[in-house]
Amino acid sequence: MARAEERRKLAGMTKFFQGERARVQLALLTVQLGYGVYYVLTKAAMTGGVNRFVFAVYRDCIALCLIAPMAYFFEKHLRTVMTIPTFLYICALGFTGIFLQQNLFLAGLSYTNTAFAAAMQNAIPVFTFIIAVVIKYEVIRFTKPDGIAKVIGMTTAVLGSFVMCLYRGPILLGEETVPMTDDGKSVNDMVEAHGWFASKMLDFGFDIWQIGALCLVGNCFCMGVYTNLQIPALRRYPAPISLAASSISVGALALVVTGMFSVAKASDWVLSTPGNIISVLYAGAIASGLNFTLQTWANQRGGPVLVAIYIPLQTVFSAFLGVMILNDPLFLGSVIGAILILTGLYLVIWGQRLHRQAKERECLAVPFTAAAEDIKEPLLKPSSDQRASSSYGTIPRK
Template structure:
């Protein structure tokens, strides 16, 4: 009876306290991104340059989170060493500059449902990078290792399916039916650096949709690298909001320099439409300011795999909103690819759960295992653990 009460207590503990706050934060992040995709796609279709959009977005985000970080994390910030500064620089380039640029380019050439579905590949890239960096461990001879390997392969196949195969339209209308080649080139130039990269890819026989898909794959890799690099950075600089502000500052500086070099007309920096202004404000306040801060905070407490596990919800939110508001088409290839990615994702999560149970039973010593309930053990420790780990410890606030 006491054992049963203990199990009930453990289940209730997962629904309250720190664990509930982390999971509620991640749910809020994915809903925010779902709305962001729809608004951003509308702005890109309206001719807003991707660098202009990203610069304004990050300036708005900085104006909101810098004061918040300054007043709320005075006791958490540590001196910036050379190694910490280099990590922050890399985080700003991968997680802000490249991630935003590649995503906006991919969104401009595809649609909201496809862009959101491709984000499901982020957990796979996150997991692969974690394995290479020895943050995750694969035991190939055990069921948990096999589940992880099969899950990774399924998700990779799903990503390539979405990139290379469109298939028939299940819902919505074909956007190319009423669009001329000249109109497509105008859209390409408005979202690319004077159409240079688009022209280069088109010369190799790659169409607009495939260019967008490749940009989104690269975006997923950048996000996977960003999530994993946050772990060593947060150990040295345990102030998540301040870290987010510094990363956005680095990324915004790179975006501004690139935008000034590539956007030749001053009129491109003027947002004439009220809808575009609303999209930029929402992107800065929610997609950058709120979401990046919440993700960094959740990553500090639950690990990169927990953060990535919630990303499939973007497909549900943005796909529904895009279909209802923008009448975006839904292709058969997107459905097949997304299903494979989701299958792979949950095989990986299941494998991690098996690994965690084996770790508790066999006292395995692994660097870190990001499971759906990692809030029972602090991710950031004062000293390296050797031997058995205390899974009943309370996370630091």
């Protein structure tokens, strides 16, 4: 009996994971866990002295080696002729979504910690929605419940971003340490020596943590611009993997050119330790290659709302791994800001769901109303035999 019960349970679990919705959820869990590990490994590489331009170039080259063959073989029938407007869209995508976004994220991660950087990524859907409203891709009905939910959600998320940038508070977990480079210099010295933007911000009275927070806000904004730019770009070039590969190529080229002027020593391009090599390989193969494929597949089957709901899990995974492996500090301000951002995110998602349901009700109501007004005679006319039989009267019910 016990063995039969175990077999039934195993069969039930197997049947559950055979369902498409369960596979989508498992894929999204894998994606967020992959990002959590990516933040920890990248933070360790940055602390170990890897230049962020070098890290980004290697990551994009590895991702391009994985994505380019897929784009070439699977999207031959989708690619259109490359025109000047399409090329300009690809350049804009590569500059915002690859070059700026990665630079700002890696700078913000090196100046803060994994939990904070992952928590700030929850603001990406909100920034995306705000930009979509500004450029008229999304509509806010201010007098309807869905519009009120969207406005409150966006305001709450922006407030959470400001809290995370400007307030740290006491340490809840981990220990605060001053990151050091391989040369024994602190991040303050490194910023003043190599980062003109960071040096200017230090002159204005900002500390290292706030500079990193601003970089992460800029990273989220660039991702919002990148996501909205994809809409007109895909209309002109309806091959998503090919578009991503082209954008990565442009971004990687910009990173190489910038790195040639920013990287002081040629030896910085050599990854000397096994840990740094593993971090770069993981970033290119998993964070870019596998996660991009799984997220695209899940988006096609579950929709963007389901994908957005799983984004906060990367905060949990990265915070846990960062505290356990790197002993990163978890500040009260980060927790408060993350809660506000998550609340705003779910309010925006809820408002979008209410708006979609309202549009579906309106679409369902219009045909029936028009049919009642337009139909003047029955759609199925009686035959001649039926008309003849009806002249003898109706048959009484028994």
